[in-house]
Amino acid sequence: MNIIAAILTPIFCAQPLPRATPESQGVPSEAVSALIDRLEEQNGMVHSYMLIRHGKVIAEGHWEPFNASTPHALYSVSKSFVSMAIGFAVDDRLMSLDDRVVKFFPEDAEINSDERLKDMRVRDLMAMASGQKSDTFRAIRSAAPGEAAKAFYQMPMKDEPGKLFRYMSGNTAMLALIHAKVTGEKDLLAYLKPRVFDKLGIKSSYWPRLKDGTTVIGGSGYELKSEELAKICLLLLNNGVWQGERILPLWWVREATSLQTPYGNVTDSVLALHGAKSGGAAKPDDWQLGYGWQLWMGHHESFRLCGAFGQIGSVVPDKDIIFVSNAGGRSSNKPSLNAFYDTILPALSEKPLPENPAALKKLRDRSAKLLIAPPLNTAEPSAAALNAFKNIKTDSANALAISGIGYDDKTKTLTIENRFGKLSIRVGNGKWETGRFTAEEENTDTLGRISGGEQPVAAAGAWTETDRFTVRIKFIRSPANLDINFEMRDGKAHVSTRSNMSKIYSIELR
Numbered sequence: 001m002n003i004i005a006a007i008l009t010p011i012f013c014a015q016p017l018p019r020a021t022p023e024s025q026g027v028p029s030e031a032v033s034a035l036i037d038r039l040e041e042q043n044g045m046v047h048s049y050m051l052i053r054h055g056k057v058i059a060e061g062h063w064e065p066f067n068a069s070t071p072h073a074l075y076s077v078s079k080s081f082v083s084m085a086i087g088f089a090v091d092d093r094l095m096s097l098d099d100r101v102v103k104f105f106p107e108d109a110e111i112n113s114d115e116r117l118k119d120m121r122v123r124d125l126m127a128m129a130s131g132q133k134s135d136t137f138r139a140i141r142s143a144a145p146g147e148a149a150k151a152f153y154q155m156p157m158k159d160e161p162g163k164l165f166r167y168m169s170g171n172t173a174m175l176a177l178i179h180a181k182v183t184g185e186k187d188l189l190a191y192l193k194p195r196v197f198d199k200l201g202i203k204s205s206y207w208p209r210l211k212d213g214t215t216v217i218g219g220s221g222y223e224l225k226s227e228e229l230a231k232i233c234l235l236l237l238n239n240g241v242w243q244g245e246r247i248l249p250l251w252w253v254r255e256a257t258s259l260q261t262p263y264g265n266v267t268d269s270v271l272a273l274h275g276a277k278s279g280g281a282a283k284p285d286d287w288q289l290g291y292g293w294q295l296w297m298g299h300h301e302s303f304r305l306c307g308a309f310g311q312i313g314s315v316v317p318d319k320d321i322i323f324v325s326n327a328g329g330r331s332s333n334k335p336s337l338n339a340f341y342d343t344i345l346p347a348l349s350e351k352p353l354p355e356n357p358a359a360l361k362k363l364r365d366r367s368a369k370l371l372i373a374p375p376l377n378t379a380e381p382s383a384a385a386l387n388a389f390k391n392i393k394t395d396s397a398n399a400l401a402i403s404g405i406g407y408d409d410k411t412k413t414l415t416i417e418n419r420f421g422k423l424s425i426r427v428g429n430g431k432w433e434t435g436r437f438t439a440e441e442e443n444t445d446t447l448g449r450i451s452g453g454e455q456p457v458a459a460a461g462a463w464t465e466t467d468r469f470t471v472r473i474k475f476i477r478s479p480a481n482l483d484i485n486f487e488m489r490d491g492k493a494h495v496s497t498r499s500n501m502s503k504i505y506s507i508e509l510r
Contacts, residue, residue, distance in 0.1 A: 015201065016057075016227060017052065017055070017056065017057050017227060017230065017231065017234070018055065018056045018057070019056060019057050019058075020053075020054075020056035020057070020058055021058065021355060021360055022051075022053075022058040022059055022360070022363070023352065023353040023354065023355050023356055023360070024058075024352050024353075024355070025053040025054050025056055025058050025352070026053065026348055026349035026350060026351060026352055026353055027051070027053055027058055027059075027321075027344065027347060027348060027349075027353070028347050028353060028356070028359070029059075029356055029359035029360045029362070029363045030347075030356075030359050030363075031343050031344055031347035032051065032058070032059045032343075032344070032363050033359070033362065033363050033366065034343040035049070035051075035339055035340065035343040035344055036049070036061065036363075036366060036367070036370075037343075038335070038338075038339030038342065038343055039325070039336060039339055041335070041339075042327070042329060042332055042335055042336070044063070044372040044373060045310060045327050045328055045329030045332045046063060046310065046325060046326075046327045046329075046332065046336060047062065047063055047066040047072065047310075047325075047326040047327055047328055047372075047479075048060075048061065048062045048063065048066055048068075048072070048226045048324075048325060048326045049061055049323070049324070049325045050226050050227065050230050050322075050323075050324040050325070051321065051322070051323055051324075051344065052230050052233070052234060052321065052322040052324070053319075053320060053321045053322075053348075054320050055234060055238075057227070057230070059363065059367065060226070060227075060367065061366075061367035061368070061370045062226070062370060063370040063371060063372045064370065064371045064372065064432055065372070065432035065434065065458030065474055065476060066326070066372075066474075066476060067476075068225065068226060068227065069225065070225065070456060070476050070477060071204040071206065071223035071224055071225050071228075071477060072223060072224065072225070072226070072311070072326040072476075072477060072478070073221070073222075073223050073307075073311070073477055073478040073479065074220075074222050074223060074224055074229070074305075074307045074311045075220050075221075075307030075308040075309060075311050076169065076219065076220055076306060076307040076308060076311075077222070077224075077229070077305040077306060077307040077311050077313060078172075078207070078218065078219065078220050078221055078222035078307070079169070079172045079218065079219055079220075079294040079295075080232075080256075080294050080295055080305045081188070081192060081222060082172050082175050082176050082179070082188065082216075082218040082219075082294060083126060083172075083175070083252075083256055083293045083294035083295070084192065084196065084248065084252070084256075085176075085179050085188055085191055085192055086122070086126065086175055086178075086179055086293075087248065087249050087252030087256065087293075088191075088195060088249070088252075089179055089182055089183055090249075090252070091249040091251075091252070094182040094183060095122065095178070095182045096122070097121065097122050097123040097126065098121050098122070098123065099121065099122050100118060100119070100120065100121060101117075101120045101121065101122060101124075101125065101130075101174065101178070102117060102118050102120070102153070104149070104177075104178045104181050104182070105149035105150075105153070105177075105181070108147075108149040108150040108153050109149075109153045111150055111153050111154045112153050112154055112155075112156070112157075114156070114157045116131055116157040116159075116160055116161060117153065117157055119160070119161050120161040120162075121161065121162065122175070122178065123162070123260075124161040124162045124171075125171040125172070125174055125175050125178075126171075126175065126260070126293040126294060127162070127165070127260040127261040127291060127292075127293060128165050128166060128167050128168065128171055128261060128291050128294075129161060129162050129163065129164060129165055129166070129261050130161055130166070130168065130170075130171050131157050131158060131159040131160055131161040131162070131163065131164070131166075132155045132156070132157055132158060132166075132168065132170070133155060133156045133157065133158040134155060134168070135168035135169060135170045136151055136152045136155045136168065136170030136171075136173070136174070137168065137169035137170040137172075137173055137219050139151040139152070139154075139155070139170070140152055140170055140173045140174070140177075140210075140217075141173070141210070141217055143210075145210070148173070148177055148210060149174070149177055152170060152173070152174045152177075155170070165261040165262065165290075165291055167291075169218075169219030169220060170219070171219075172218040172219040172294060173217060173218045173219050174218075175218055175294075176188060176216050176217070176218030177218075179191075186216075187209075187216065188207065188216035188218070189205055189207050189216065193205075195247070196235075196247055196248070199242055199245065199247055200228075200231045200232070200235065200242060200247075201231070202224065202228045202231060202232075203228075204223055204224045204225060204228055206221075206222070206223045207221050207222045207223070208221040220307070220308075223477060226324055226326060229305070229313050229324050230313070230322060230324045232305070232313065233305065233313040233314075233315050233322045233324060234322060235247060235248065236248075236253060236256075236257060236303075236315060237315050237317060237320070237322060239253050239254070240252070240253040252293075255292070255293060256292050256293035256294070256295055257292055257295060257303040257315075258292055258297075258303075259290040259291070259292065259297050260290075260291060260292050260293055261290060261291045262290050285334065286298040286299055286304075286334070286337060298314060298337070299341060300316050300318070300319070300341065300345060301316065301317065301318050302314055302315060302316040302317075303315055303317075304337075306333060308330075308333075309327060309328055309329060309330060309332060309333075309479040310325065310326065310327020310328065310329055310332030310333050310336055310479070311325075311326055311327070311333075312324065312325045312326075312327075312333060312336055312337060314337060314340060316345065319345065319348055321344070321345075321348065323337075323340040323344070325340075327479065328474075328478070328479030328480070328481070328500070329479070329500075330500075372432075372474075374428060374430060374431055374432055374460030374462070374472070375460055375461055375462035375464070375470055375471075375472055376430055376462050377429070377430070377462045377463050377464075378462065378463070378464050378465075379463045379464060379465050379466050379468075380463065380466060381409060381463045381466060381467075381469065382466045382467050382488070384467070384488060384491075385466065385467045385468075385469065385486070385487075385488050385493075386409050388488060388492075388493035389406060389407045389409075389469060389486045389493055390406045390407065390408050391404065391406040392404065392405050392406055392486075392493050392495055394495075398497075400418060400439055400497065401418045401419045402416060402417065402418050402497075403417045403418060404416070404417035404422075405417070405484070405495055407427070407461070407469060407471065407486055409469075412426060412427050412428070412429060412433075412461075413425070413426060413427065414426075414427050414459060414461070414471055414484070416437075418438075418439075420438040420454075423437055423438065425437060425457065425459050425473070426459065427459045427460060427461040427471055428458075428459060428460040428461070429460075429461070429462070430460070430462075431460060432458040432459070432460050432474070433458065433459055433460065434456060434457070434458050434476075435456075435457055435458070435459060436454055436455065436456055436457065437454070437455065437457040437473065437475075438453065438454045438455070439452070439475075439482070450475055450478065450480045450482065450499065450501060450502075455475060455476070455477050455478075456475075456476040456477065457473050457474060457475055457476060458473070458474045458476060459471055459472065459473045459474070460472055465487075467487055467488035468485065468486065468487040468488075469485075469486045469487075470483060470484070470485050470486075471483070471484040471485075471486075472484075478501075479500070479501065480499060480500065480501045481499060481500045481501075482497060482498075482499050483497065483498045483499070484496075484497050485497070485498075494508065495508075496508050
């Protein structure tokens with residue numbers, strides 16, 4: 001590559017994906033409007049959508065307070081990047097998919113003498129067929145520095161490796177540990193940045209680490225903007241080629257996006273996160289159609305990157321179309337995916353359609369005004385509540401470490417005192433107001449919790465009764481909501497909090 005090309009390539013790659021009208025790519029605007037109808041049936045759980053056909057973005061939208069510029073937690077979509085990194089390491093001849101897993105940390109493996117563990121291969125981890133009894137993800141995540149591999153090895157075996165699909169994020173975390181061992185690069189983001197992210201113009205760079213401060217937690221935690229996830233999907237659709245350059249090994253793309261392990265045993269807890277159910281359905285769910293290498297197989301000969309609470313990157317190669325969506329609901333994956341299948345796929349044309357300016361304008365106007373409904377006032381506040389809610393102190397222990405909290409209706413400001421200081425957040429009245437909030441320190445427990453560290457939020461509140469005020473805080477980088485309820489009981493002010501992510505945030509302050 002000459003000097004001019006070296007300079008221009010990253011600039012060119014950083015450009016957004018090209019845009020086109022739906023009709024020019026064989027998709028009726030009315031079908032996209034129908035997709036939005038279906039997504040909105042989830043009552044505020046969906047945060048964004050994007051459709052890409054023939055390499056062009058034909059429709060997109062973000063439900064306020066979410067927007068295109070903020071990365072979103074991807075949860076198990078993260079697994080696909082660990083698989084990608086393993087593919088590079090194999091291509092560089094640093095390891096083989098047939099290597100035994102005990103080979104990489106032999107001293108730690110001595111904790112488990114089961115012969116079945118000794119037969120476990122890297123490819124068994126890639127295909128979620130390790131044969132272990134239970135998931136080791138939490139044990140690896142909480143292990144002391146240097147003890148993560150031992151936490152994986154000590155899990156008892158249940159089946160012969162490679163025989164039965166059992167979805168366990170610990171398999172992915174072990175892949176990340178193996179990758180760090182063979183490459184010498186503990187930071188998976190640093191490893192993938194020059195190989196993939198820079199070439200696609202992807203700037204997002206957040207992924208929690210283990211307690212040693214470097215090694216990426218493989219099974220969850222990565223964040224991308226919607227369009228950045230769409231670029232990854234497009235790279236896979238194009239067999240690993242980006243703007244004429246081979247980025248990913250062809251053999252890896254073909255094997256990762258094809259069936260490696262038939263449906264065997266998806267636990268009810270995993271199915272619940274995706275809105276799917278085990279058994280009893282006339283038509284199998286997409287979570288029952290098999291697994292590739294850290295990707296899921298789907299209906300319509302599709303494959304997808306998929307994460308809890310509604311994170312989807314669905315690719316249908318035969319139709320040359322991609323559907324990307326982020327959401328914040330424990331059962332959002334299945335209805336969002338089915339909405340795409342039901343409204344878009346039947347309407348596709350192999351040839352361009354006549355332009356439809358009226359339908360296109362209606363679609364674009366609607367996509368530009370998408371909104372998650374904020375709380376709305378239904379009552380006038382009492383004088384007692386207005387005064388009592390301004391400053392409430394507590395000595396009680398709670399998961400959010402709140403020592404003081406208050407709401408001033410005159411300034412529309414919520415104040416929270418915790419271990420990070422005194423935080424002030426503007427609260428919208430019938431609208432979302434943006435701000436920043438720190439609820440926890442940085443941590444690796446991203447599933448079922450509010451992410452740690454200072455982060456962007458949006459807040460809206462309403463008087464639902466004369467003595468009751470409710471604030472909803474949305475954490476823009478994640479699916480998490482935090483509801484704060486102020487109310488008067490027996491002449492005293494009470495505050496309770498509740499999160500859609502975890503019961504540990506359901507607390508009472510008096």
